[in-house]
Amino acid sequence: MEFRTIIEPFRIHSVEPLRLTTVAERETAIRAAGYNLFALRSVDVLIDLLTDSGTGAMSRDQWAGVQRGDESYAGSPSWFRFLESVQDLFPFRHVIPTHQGRAAEKILFTAIGGPGRVIPNNTHFDTTRANVEFTGAEAVDLVIAEGLDPASEHPFKGNMDVQRLDALLTARARDVPVVFVTVTNNSGGGQPVSLANLRAVREVCDRHGVPLFLDACRFAENAWFIREREPEQAGRDVRDIVRDMAALADGMTMSAKKDGLANIGGWLALDDDALAEACRNLLILTEGFPTYGGLAGRDLEAIAQGLREVVDHDYLHYRIRSTAYLGEALLADGVPVVRPIGGHAVYLDARALLPHVPALQYPGQSPAVALYEAGGIRSCEIGTVMFGLRPDGTEQPAALDLVRLAIPRRTYTQSHIDYVIEVCREVAGRAATLRGMRIVEAPRALRHFTARFEPL
Numbered sequence: 279m280e281f282r283t284i285i286e287p288f289r290i291h292s293v294e295p296l297r298l299t300t301v302a303e304r305e306t307a308i309r310a311a312g313y314n315l316f317a318l319r320s321v322d323v324l325i326d327l328l329t330d331s332g333t334g335a336m337s338r339d340q341w342a343g344v345q346r347g348d349e350s351y352a353g354s355p356s357w358f359r360f361l362e363s364v365q366d367l368f369p370f371r372h373v374i375p376t377h378q379g380r381a382a383e384k385i386l387f388t389a390i391g392g393p394g395r396v397i398p399n400n401t402h403f404d405t406t407r408a409n410v411e412f413t414g415a416e417a418v419d420l421v422i423a424e425g426l427d428p429a430s431e432h433p434f435k436g437n438m439d440v441q442r443l444d445a446l447l448t449a450r451a452r453d454v455p456v457v458f459v460t461v462t463n464n465s466g467g468g469q470p471v472s473l474a475n476l477r478a479v480r481e482v483c484d485r486h487g488v489p490l491f492l493d494a495c496r497f498a499e500n501a502w503f504i505r506e507r508e509p510e511q512a513g514r515d516v517r518d519i520v521r522d523m524a525a526l527a528d529g530m531t532m533s534a535k536k537d538g539l540a541n542i543g544g545w546l547a548l549d550d551d552a553l554a555e556a557c558r559n560l561l562i563l564t565e566g567f568p569t570y571g572g573l574a575g576r577d578l579e580a581i582a583q584g585l586r587e588v589v590d591h592d593y594l595h596y597r598i599r600s601t602a603y604l605g606e607a608l609l610a611d612g613v614p615v616v617r618p619i620g621g622h623a624v625y626l627d628a629r630a631l632l633p634h635v636p637a638l639q640y641p642g643q644s645p646a647v648a649l650y651e652a653g654g655i656r657s658c659e660i661g662t663v664m665f666g667l668r669p670d671g672t673e674q675p676a677a678l679d680l681v682r683l684a685i686p687r688r689t690y691t692q693s694h695i696d697y698v699i700e701v702c703r704e705v706a707g708r709a710a711t712l713r714g715m716r717i718v719e720a721p722r723a724l725r726h727f728t729a730r731f732e733p734l
């Protein structure tokens with residue numbers, strides 16, 4: 279493109295109002311929410327960057343699919359359209375539809391987890407780790423060292439450390455029912471995994487006879503990065519790169535709320551017949567019949583169409599460039615962010631922004647609260663609040679303390695993002711005055727969703 283402006287490759291067809299509030303109103307709201315952004319009412323939020331999960335805008339053709347949804351209990355045409363769309367990109371023999379990604383994780387780890395088992399991943403996401411640990415198994419993160427250095431410019435910081443994986447499998451392959459790779463690596467800054475790394479992981483798995491699964495939530499964004507950054511893959515059709523990624527794996531879990539471009543949905547897909555049967559039996563217990571799982575026919579239609587749109591090159595170019603636009607503006611202002619800029623989010627490096635706040639005082643939580651109070655922006659701490667509590671009840675600093683500004687797909691315009699840049703600049707300018715937090719109430723698992731905090 280000869281012009282620099284990133285234009286949204288769509289125009290707006292229906293609008294949702296946003297409510298402007300005052301700083302005083304927001305201070306009251308966040309205090310009442312126990313300084314937990316998950317506990318806010320969304321009408322009190324101006325720009326909602328809490329998550330990119332299920333919060334995107336659906337297209338005209340997806341809404342048309344919703345109208346076409348066939349709600350037959352078994353064997354509905356909507357199911358077959360969904361199946362065809364999934365298998366066009368991920369040709370696994372068995373596709374098991376679930377209401378969202380964590381339901382696929384719950385089913386899979388119930389079938390193959392358990393005490394004494396170990397599940398390696400580049401970095402487990404919160405629900406993945408929790409579902410592994412809930413079965414009594416151990417969740418191990420083996421991302422490359424650069425993936426833990428927010429300032430490293432490595433182009434594939436989501437890559438798995440294959441040496442450490444090899445060492446783990448040499449010692450304990452019999453305890454490892456599956457190796458996972460998360461694309462892109464959400465907890466590590468939305469960083470991609472290269473095709474070369476996936477091939478190397480596959481080779482290690484083959485040598486030890488262990489299957490490889492993808493946590494494929496952001497597969498299209500990952501494939502775009504492969505096309506852009508991996509010289510041997512330059513210029514390829516993203517669909518073919520996705521199929522290459524799938525061909526290296528034995529199965530996948532998926533949240534269609536991300537690169538399914540849908541508001542709900544997910545699936546588990548795999549080749550192993552016996553494991554698929556065990557998983558389908560679990561599906562029927564908690565989700566539903568195997569041709570709808572946890573979804574209505576209309577949702578299956580929305581996902582089927584979303585999967586066709588998400589691999590469109592104009593969409594992916596806009597998506598990745600517009601996330602980079604926010605990140606690059608913050609970097610230019612001297613705000614520390616994880617580099618290079620990831621696919622679905624920009625991550626503030628809270629330890630660099632608040633070096634005076636120790637990890638166990640949650641340096642990610644207070645800037646997240648400050649962004650809300652100052653500008654009504656809702657972000658998400660991804661750090662010691664989310665990952666610091668161990669299964670034995672002890673607390674330790676997470677590998678990184680980040681504040682994630684997740685960008686919902688096709689939802690906000692460039693002027694919304696310009697406003698976010700202004701608010702971040704203002705909060706970063708007074709970061710030295712922000713204090714840490716303490717947790718006054720929290721559950722034992724996934725505490726970040728419901729914990730209550732107090733400023734120190």
Ligand SMILES: Cc1ncc(COP(=O)(O)O)c(C=O)c1O
Pocket residue numbers: 331378379380381403405406460464493495532533534535543544
């Ligand atoms: C990498 C990753 N895995 C799994 C999940 C879980 O998906 P869901 O929210 O649909 O349950 C998420 C959700 O954010 C994720 O980012």
